[in-house]
Amino acid sequence: MNHQCGVWRFFLMVLASAFFLLSSQRVFASTTDLWRGAIWSGTTGWIAMNCISDGSCVQNGYGVDVTGGDTVSGWAWSSNIGWVCFGATCSGIAGNTPEGGQPYATLDTLTHEAHGWALLVTLGNRGWISLNCADMSNGCIAYQVTADPQSGAVSGFGWNGNNDGTGIGWVDFSPSTLLGTEVQCADGFDNDKDLLVDCADPDCTGQQGPASCAVPYVCGQENALLVCGDGCDNDGNGFVDCSDVSCKANPALGCPAVETACTDPGGAVACCSNSIDDDQNTLFDCADPDCFGIGTCPADEAHIATCQPGTNCCSDFIDNDFTDPGIDCADASCNALCTGKCAADPSISCIIDAQCPTKNGVQLCNPTYFPWLQSLLSDIYGQKGLQATYLPPVQQYNATFCLLSSVGTVTNFVSDPTGQCANPVTTVAVNAPTGASNYASLLGQIPVDRIVKGLHGPVTSYAGDQTDIPGSGVLGGRVFYIEGNLTISNPMVFSAGVGGQSGAGLVIVKGDLTVKADVTYTPVSTPTLSAIPSIGWIVIGSNGMGGNVHIDPSVTMFSGIVFAEQLFDSGTNGAQDLPLTVYGPVVAKGFALQRTFTGPSQGSEQILYDARSVLNPPPGLGDVTKALPHFQLQ
Numbered sequence: 001m002n003h004q005c006g007v008w009r010f011f012l013m014v015l016a017s018a019f020f021l022l023s024s025q026r027v028f029a030s031t032t033d034l035w036r037g038a039i040w041s042g043t044t045g046w047i048a049m050n051c052i053s054d055g056s057c058v059q060n061g062y063g064v065d066v067t068g069g070d071t072v073s074g075w076a077w078s079s080n081i082g083w084v085c086f087g088a089t090c091s092g093i094a095g096n097t098p099e100g101g102q103p104y105a106t107l108d109t110l111t112h113e114a115h116g117w118a119l120l121v122t123l124g125n126r127g128w129i130s131l132n133c134a135d136m137s138n139g140c141i142a143y144q145v146t147a148d149p150q151s152g153a154v155s156g157f158g159w160n161g162n163n164d165g166t167g168i169g170w171v172d173f174s175p176s177t178l179l180g181t182e183v184q185c186a187d188g189f190d191n192d193k194d195l196l197v198d199c200a201d202p203d204c205t206g207q208q209g210p211a212s213c214a215v216p217y218v219c220g221q222e223n224a225l226l227v228c229g230d231g232c233d234n235d236g237n238g239f240v241d242c243s244d245v246s247c248k249a250n251p252a253l254g255c256p257a258v259e260t261a262c263t264d265p266g267g268a269v270a271c272c273s274n275s276i277d278d279d280q281n282t283l284f285d286c287a288d289p290d291c292f293g294i295g296t297c298p299a300d301e302a303h304i305a306t307c308q309p310g311t312n313c314c315s316d317f318i319d320n321d322f323t324d325p326g327i328d329c330a331d332a333s334c335n336a337l338c339t340g341k342c343a344a345d346p347s348i349s350c351i352i353d354a355q356c357p358t359k360n361g362v363q364l365c366n367p368t369y370f371p372w373l374q375s376l377l378s379d380i381y382g383q384k385g386l387q388a389t390y391l392p393p394v395q396q397y398n399a400t401f402c403l404l405s406s407v408g409t410v411t412n413f414v415s416d417p418t419g420q421c422a423n424p425v426t427t428v429a430v431n432a433p434t435g436a437s438n439y440a441s442l443l444g445q446i447p448v449d450r451i452v453k454g455l456h457g458p459v460t461s462y463a464g465d466q467t468d469i470p471g472s473g474v475l476g477g478r479v480f481y482i483e484g485n486l487t488i489s490n491p492m493v494f495s496a497g498v499g500g501q502s503g504a505g506l507v508i509v510k511g512d513l514t515v516k517a518d519v520t521y522t523p524v525s526t527p528t529l530s531a532i533p534s535i536g537w538i539v540i541g542s543n544g545m546g547g548n549v550h551i552d553p554s555v556t557m558f559s560g561i562v563f564a565e566q567l568f569d570s571g572t573n574g575a576q577d578l579p580l581t582v583y584g585p586v587v588a589k590g591f592a593l594q595r596t597f598t599g600p601s602q603g604s605e606q607i608l609y610d611a612r613s614v615l616n617p618p619p620g621l622g623d624v625t626k627a628l629p630h631f632q633l634q
Contacts, residue, residue: 036192041169087104402421
């Protein structure tokens, strides 16, 4: 393990050095640079053509541009191999191009074929990427990049290879575009590759949006359009009408910003007892903190503003809410925190020993544990908020790092304060990839169509339901595509690649995946990143069926990056009452976490961030892994 970390640290040091050397030479680009999106190398992963396309412009502006209709220049960036310059921008960084002259890059105004060169700077003179084989051999048509500034269409491959066998090989330009603005505002795609889709893109303001409600709507801020009651998500941010912050911010539109500000003539008391979620934040009446202490809603012991859940609200021997006779664990609002039972009298709930009576000189609070989710070395994302019945055990945490959600609602979920993420949840637009969005989201894009076509590795296809595919051993960079359900009935163990083989692989199931046996990796002691075993599981639906991952309760270990278009089910425990450990990130539309195992230091479901995901991404998942934590030099 130490040897692997040493290799990765050296690789990062190379990239850091490359950035230092370039920082005094390159010119920061404008966000008006035309070339958008990313190009793909099966060896090094995604290379972003514009900081807009990876959301990094605030930290580091860069981009590739087309000026005068035919001159290509500027900078692209790969998180795996560093800076890539285009055309004359590369002058002085390396020697002459393999063509024998100074670097250039142009587009033919008639054929739209690209000519010239780009350069992987960290590779020096071995890093030249040819944009057209005709530049080296007259009449050659084996490969070329084409790019049309009028339509924005980009296609074709570039090539980086040397006589001594070094180089990254083919570079696919087709995922990128020359569209600088969104041109289709109802197709579910990010046409201009700026991470904003349809009405969420300001380019679409005033244009026809998707027909996702009874009357197709025009894109624009909901409050500006005065449409906070049409049942449509006019600005494409995932919130409809009064649940949209832009509507709630304008009282004139009739959307209360808080639960207590409804239009009921009975005022705040009536608003907190009308069984309506008036402010559209998924909480209503006494369940909404806005109503604590109003009418019949107690300002309860566990929700005092000066007390944070999990600290001393329910163990300070003070009646904080003054609204009922209960103090600390005698107050019903503290039930989720007071999970301990006194040794002298188990009918008394407690958090600390001092809350228990003394018997025979012993004053002891025995902790009682409940099932809890544990995510180690990673974030937890949620689109509809994060809610659990109980907090994790004392001094344990649901997430090592951040809690992130489109809705700022968090109940009994906490992150480790040493992870430098604030509690409660950080509100950020998070949506799982779906077929409607071409499997793209804030977490990255899964290019399913391109993977199935064999553009990310050799594909073996199976029609109908299958059992135990792909089997154990070395994955070899292969993709297994099952058009039906897949059942894993026997243990699977994935091994490191040997003799230049890739240890990564991908399984795509167009149906349901059922796991009835452990799926694990063999220990690795190899200096080659591409040999590290790494598996991905993509489970998608078809015609409203499938897209679910079901884990049998007998399974204790499951490995790999997991994407379920519908449900991830951890399995209802039987008599064995076993915990489940998942080695890799899990993305799903819904989760059914049903294990009942309890313990002071291990969650019922334990999801471990596994560095394999980044060190050697499964075929086609290089973009998604960019959203995962990365090792960084301090």
